[in-house]
Amino acid sequence: MTESEQTKSTAKPVVACQGVQRIYQQDTVPVYALRGADLTINPGEFVSLAGPSGSGKSTLLNVIGGLDGFDAGSVVVGGVDLGGLNAAELAEMRLRNVGFVFQAYNLIPVLTARENVEFILQLQGTPNQERRERADTALQRLGLGDLGDRRPGELSGGQQQRVAIARAIVTEPVLLLADEPTANLDSKTTEELLGLLRDLNQQQGMTIVTATHDPIVMSYTSRQVAMLDGEIHQDSASAV
Amino acid sequence: MISSSLFSTLAMLFNLSLRNIVRYRRRNFFLFAAIAVAVGGTTLSNALIRGWQVDMLETAVAGLTGHIKLQAPGFADDPSLQNAFSSLTPIALGEEVPILGFAQRINIPAVISSERETRGVALVGVDPANEGISLYSDFVIEGEDLSGPADGRLLIGKALAETLQTRVGRRVVVIMEGADGKSRERGYRIAGVFDAPMKISEELLVFTGLQAMQAALSSAELSRPITELSLVLQAEEDRVVAQRELAAQHPQLVVKDWREMQPQVAEIVDLVDATMAIWFFLIMSALTFGLVNTLIATVMQRTRELGMLRALGMNQRLVLIQVVMECVGIMVVGVIAGLLLGVAMVFGLGDGIDLSAFSESVEAFGMSTLLKPVLTLEDLLLFGGLSVLVGFFASFFPARRALKISPLMAMNR
Numbered sequence: 337m338t339e340s341e342q343t344k345s346t347a348k349p350v351v352a353c354q355g356v357q358r359i360y361q362q363d364t365v366p367v368y369a370l371r372g373a374d375l376t377i378n379p380g381e382f383v384s385l386a387g388p389s390g391s392g393k394s395t396l397l398n399v400i401g402g403l404d405g406f407d408a409g410s411v412v413v414g415g416v417d418l419g420g421l422n423a424a425e426l427a428e429m430r431l432r433n434v435g436f437v438f439q440a441y442n443l444i445p446v447l448t449a450r451e452n453v454e455f456i457l458q459l460q461g462t463p464n465q466e467r468r469e470r471a472d473t474a475l476q477r478l479g480l481g482d483l484g485d486r487r488p489g490e491l492s493g494g495q496q497q498r499v500a501i502a503r504a505i506v507t508e509p510v511l512l513l514a515d516e517p518t519a520n521l522d523s524k525t526t527e528e529l530l531g532l533l534r535d536l537n538q539q540q541g542m543t544i545v546t547a548t549h550d551p552i553v554m555s556y557t558s559r560q561v562a563m564l565d566g567e568i569h570q571d572s573a574s575a576v
Numbered sequence: 577m578i579s580s581s582l583f584s585t586l587a588m589l590f591n592l593s594l595r596n597i598v599r600y601r602r603r604n605f606f607l608f609a610a611i612a613v614a615v616g617g618t619t620l621s622n623a624l625i626r627g628w629q630v631d632m633l634e635t636a637v638a639g640l641t642g643h644i645k646l647q648a649p650g651f652a653d654d655p656s657l658q659n660a661f662s663s664l665t666p667i668a669l670g671e672e673v674p675i676l677g678f679a680q681r682i683n684i685p686a687v688i689s690s691e692r693e694t695r696g697v698a699l700v701g702v703d704p705a706n707e708g709i710s711l712y713s714d715f716v717i718e719g720e721d722l723s724g725p726a727d728g729r730l731l732i733g734k735a736l737a738e739t740l741q742t743r744v745g746r747r748v749v750v751i752m753e754g755a756d757g758k759s760r761e762r763g764y765r766i767a768g769v770f771d772a773p774m775k776i777s778e779e780l781l782v783f784t785g786l787q788a789m790q791a792a793l794s795s796a797e798l799s800r801p802i803t804e805l806s807l808v809l810q811a812e813e814d815r816v817v818a819q820r821e822l823a824a825q826h827p828q829l830v831v832k833d834w835r836e837m838q839p840q841v842a843e844i845v846d847l848v849d850a851t852m853a854i855w856f857f858l859i860m861s862a863l864t865f866g867l868v869n870t871l872i873a874t875v876m877q878r879t880r881e882l883g884m885l886r887a888l889g890m891n892q893r894l895v896l897i898q899v900v901m902e903c904v905g906i907m908v909v910g911v912i913a914g915l916l917l918g919v920a921m922v923f924g925l926g927d928g929i930d931l932s933a934f935s936e937s938v939e940a941f942g943m944s945t946l947l948k949p950v951l952t953l954e955d956l957l958l959f960g961g962l963s964v965l966v967g968f969f970a971s972f973f974p975a976r977r978a979l980k981i982s983p984l985m986a987m988n989r
Contacts, residue, residue: 403887403984424891431889442884446595456888458588461581503888 348415350511350543351377351400355409358395358566369395371566372409377545379510382537384554385547387563393547394515396563400545401434401513402426414510431459435504437514441496443488449499450475450484453506460507474502478532494525498532505536512536514546518553530556589894593901597909600874604906607870611910612917614863615963619918622852622959623949627928629848630950633812635774636834636841638711640683640700640781642806643815644822645837646829651803655684657755657793660801661829667807669821673814678807679706682789686752688732688782690740697736697782699752701725701789709808711777719744719768728788729767733778737769744769750782755795762792773944775935856959864970871903871974882978883986892979899975900968907967911960919956922949 358370370392377383385393398404399411402418411418414433421429430436443452453471462470475484478498488496497517504512514533518526534556536542546553554560562570597604637643651659663680679702686699703725707713715731722731730748732740742748747765754760764784772778790800809818815833823831835842875882882895928948931938935945 398984401887427886427889427891429889430887436887438884442880442887444592444881444885446592446599455588458585459888459890459894461585463581464584 347379349376349378349412350381350414351375351545352412353396353400353409356396356399356406356411357408358392358399358404359407368566370399370406373563373566373568375561375568375571377511377543379543380537380541381543381545382534382556382558383545384557384560385545385563386549386554386560387569388549390565391563391569392566393549393563395566397513397515397545397547400511401436402430431456432507433510435507435509435512437497437500437504437512437517439516439519441488441493441500441520443496443499443503445488448485448487449480449491449495449502452488452499453503456503456507470506471502474506475499477505478502492525493520494522494529497521497525497529501529501532501536505542510543512542512544514544516548516550517546518548518550523552526550526552585894586897589898589901593898593905596878596902597905603870603874607867607906608910608913610866611863611907611963612913614859615911615914615959616917616921618856618859619915619951619956619959620921620949621855622955623918623922623951624929624947625848625852625855626952626955627948627950629845631944631947632841632848633845635944636838637808637812638709638714639777640681640710640804640806641834641837642678642709643809643812644807644819644831644833646805646807646822646826646831647803649828649830651830655803656753656757657682657684657795657801657803658753658757660755660798660803662798663790663800663802665802665805665826665829667805667822668825669818673818673821674810675818676808676810677706677709678805679703679709680786680802680805682786682793682801682803684752684803686750686782688736688740689749689751690742690746692741693739695736695739695779698780699750699789700781700783701786702783703786710806711772711774712783714773715770717768717770719766721768722783722785725785725787727767727785728764728792729784730764731768731770731783732766733781734769734771735775735778736780736782737766739779742766752793754793755798755801760793856962860963860966864966867903867907867967867970868973871906871971872977874902875899875974875978879981879986883981883983886981886986887983895978896975899978900971903971903974904964904968907964907971911963911967914963915956915960919951922951925949 353373353375355372355374356370357368357372360367360369373392373396375396385396387393395404399406400413402413402421413429416429416433418426418429444455447455450471453474454467457467457470472481472484475481478501480495480498480502483491483495488499491499518529521529530553533544537544546557548554560572561568646665648659648661660682667678669675682701684699686697688695688697702712702722704712704722705724717731722729737743740748744766747763749761749763751759751761770778794801807818809815819831819833886895928946930945931947932945938945
């Protein structure tokens with residue numbers, strides 16, 4: 337076992353899910369989106385949650401991100417037990433611990449790229465000067481140094497997604513969640529973006545979890561978790 | 577004290593709200609226009625109603641009433657010279673209650689007869705020099721004005737002259753009661769015929785010189801009697817203080833203000849305030865429904881965006897503040913535009929609306945025939961402020977709707 341692997345195995349996990357169930361009511365019929373999922377993610381991992389539609393990958397991602405609740409089991413993210421947190425506490429947890437990258441970018445259309453990145457720092461109460469500097473650094477890191485003054489409508493899809501990543505990492509979250517981040521991008525831009533995510537993971541040790549059904553995305557991740565019918569079907573970490 | 581972080585966050589939300597308003601400029605333009613037309617129209621109608629109120633008040637005060645009138649006790653029940661008081665009664669008000677002027681008069685009932693007709697009138701002895709504060713100064717006189725308090729001729733109204741079928745220079749007979757309680761019958765020559773703004777004044781009022789009347793009617797007990805002392809203040813707001821001071825100075829007299837002497841007018845003046853409030857309420861209610869409807873549609877249109885803000889960690893309080901800021905921003909711009917529109921329309925009316933075609937009806941309301949809109953800063957600020965307040969409360973409906981947006985549901989749309 338290498339030193340790095342030893343560190344990962346002894347460090348406190350970023351995500352610890354045990355027996356997580358999520359049941360939706362469709363009229364009077366219960367639909368099991370998650371059937372007792374167990375998943376532990378250690379610091380510095382780059383994990384893909386893969387599986388067909390309805391397998392529960394996005395649901396698990398949303399539960400880990402505090403966007404969705406769960407009906408049984410336990411979920412701990414960055415040392416915070418999400419069970420029993422109210423809406424305000426979940427919002428605070430998301431703000432402090434989690435960075436989100438969405439399929440549809442979801443930038444604020446009336447703000448410039450820099451303001452979009454600064455926005456989340458503003459919510460955290462970061463002082464003006466520091467906010468500006470950190471936003472510029474994040475944009476430069478993602479190759480958008482000279483596009484900070486443009487609004488989302490003036491940027492390409494790839495550029496918008498890079499702004500979304502800059503917004504997600506600028507707060508230095510313990511966990512970056514990306515839900516189908518490349519679904520709206522062409523293959524060239526997809527490769528560029530995945531390269532960026534891999535750099536963030538490898539150079540800065542950022543823990544990244546992405547839900548995808550794209551083999552290219554899976555090929556960039558260090559650990560592949562396959563889901564089926566609301567359960568963890570296969571985990572490359574276990575296979576090793 | 578607001579922390580710099582909170583201030584900075586509020587500034588960011590304000591900036592975001594402002595840009596969202598500009599972002600939906602076409603739809604917001606129509607919303608602004610609706611608010612502006614409603615506020616502008618209400619401003620104009622309120623200015624006209626306020627003008628009506630001011631006109632009624634001025635007409636009431638500018639009659640022979642004044643702001644305050646002093647009379648002897650018992651005069652209200654028996655308006656005769658037996659209930660008179662001395663013209664030497666001093667008037668002393670402090671500098672904090674500036675007065676425009678005062679006039680001493682004898683004002684008693686009398687019967688006037690020409691060769692053809694007889695009518696009951698109010699015979700009023702005046703010093704014309706002191707009547708600048710009353711409707712007397714507005715008379716358009718055919719013939720001659722009274723030359724002074726010693727002038728023993730009469731000034732009668734045009735309507736009365738027509739009724740009596742008499743004219744300037746002719747003689748009439750007046751029967752009245754003297755200070756001794758006995759009837760006096762005297763012949764008077766008509767010096768002039770006056771045309772007054774209100775016809776009822778022409779029918780009821782007959783003027784002669786105060787000193788000439790005192791000489792004709794006084795008794796040995798009270799050589800220079802008057803039946804009323806009418807006082808006009810520079811400001812209506814000083815009325816209560818002035819009345820209190822005069823009542824303290826002259827406990828032997830009855831001191832009444834115009835509201836007590838003309839209670840019907842006072843009630844109408846008060847009713848006008850209520851009318852304006854009701855009118856405002858109706859207009860604002862209609863506007864609020866439209867506003868809430870549009871603002872809810874605005875929020876629903878941005879469900880995904882608002883859900884995303886919450887997904888990123890923006891708490892409900894800030895979402896609420898942002899939506900309220902946006903709604904209030906729209907309202908403020910609309911209200912300012914509406915007030916400017918209202919002011920422009922008021923100025924567009926120029927000298928007012930000529931109601932002389934309805935002269936009998938408007939006189940029945942104690943109004944003159946020219947309705948001038950009156951804009952006061954207080955009305956504008958109150959109306960503008962209340963409108964924004966209505967917008968503020970209306971904004972909570974869409975804001976509450978925004979709070980119900982689940983981040984997850986919004987993201988899945």
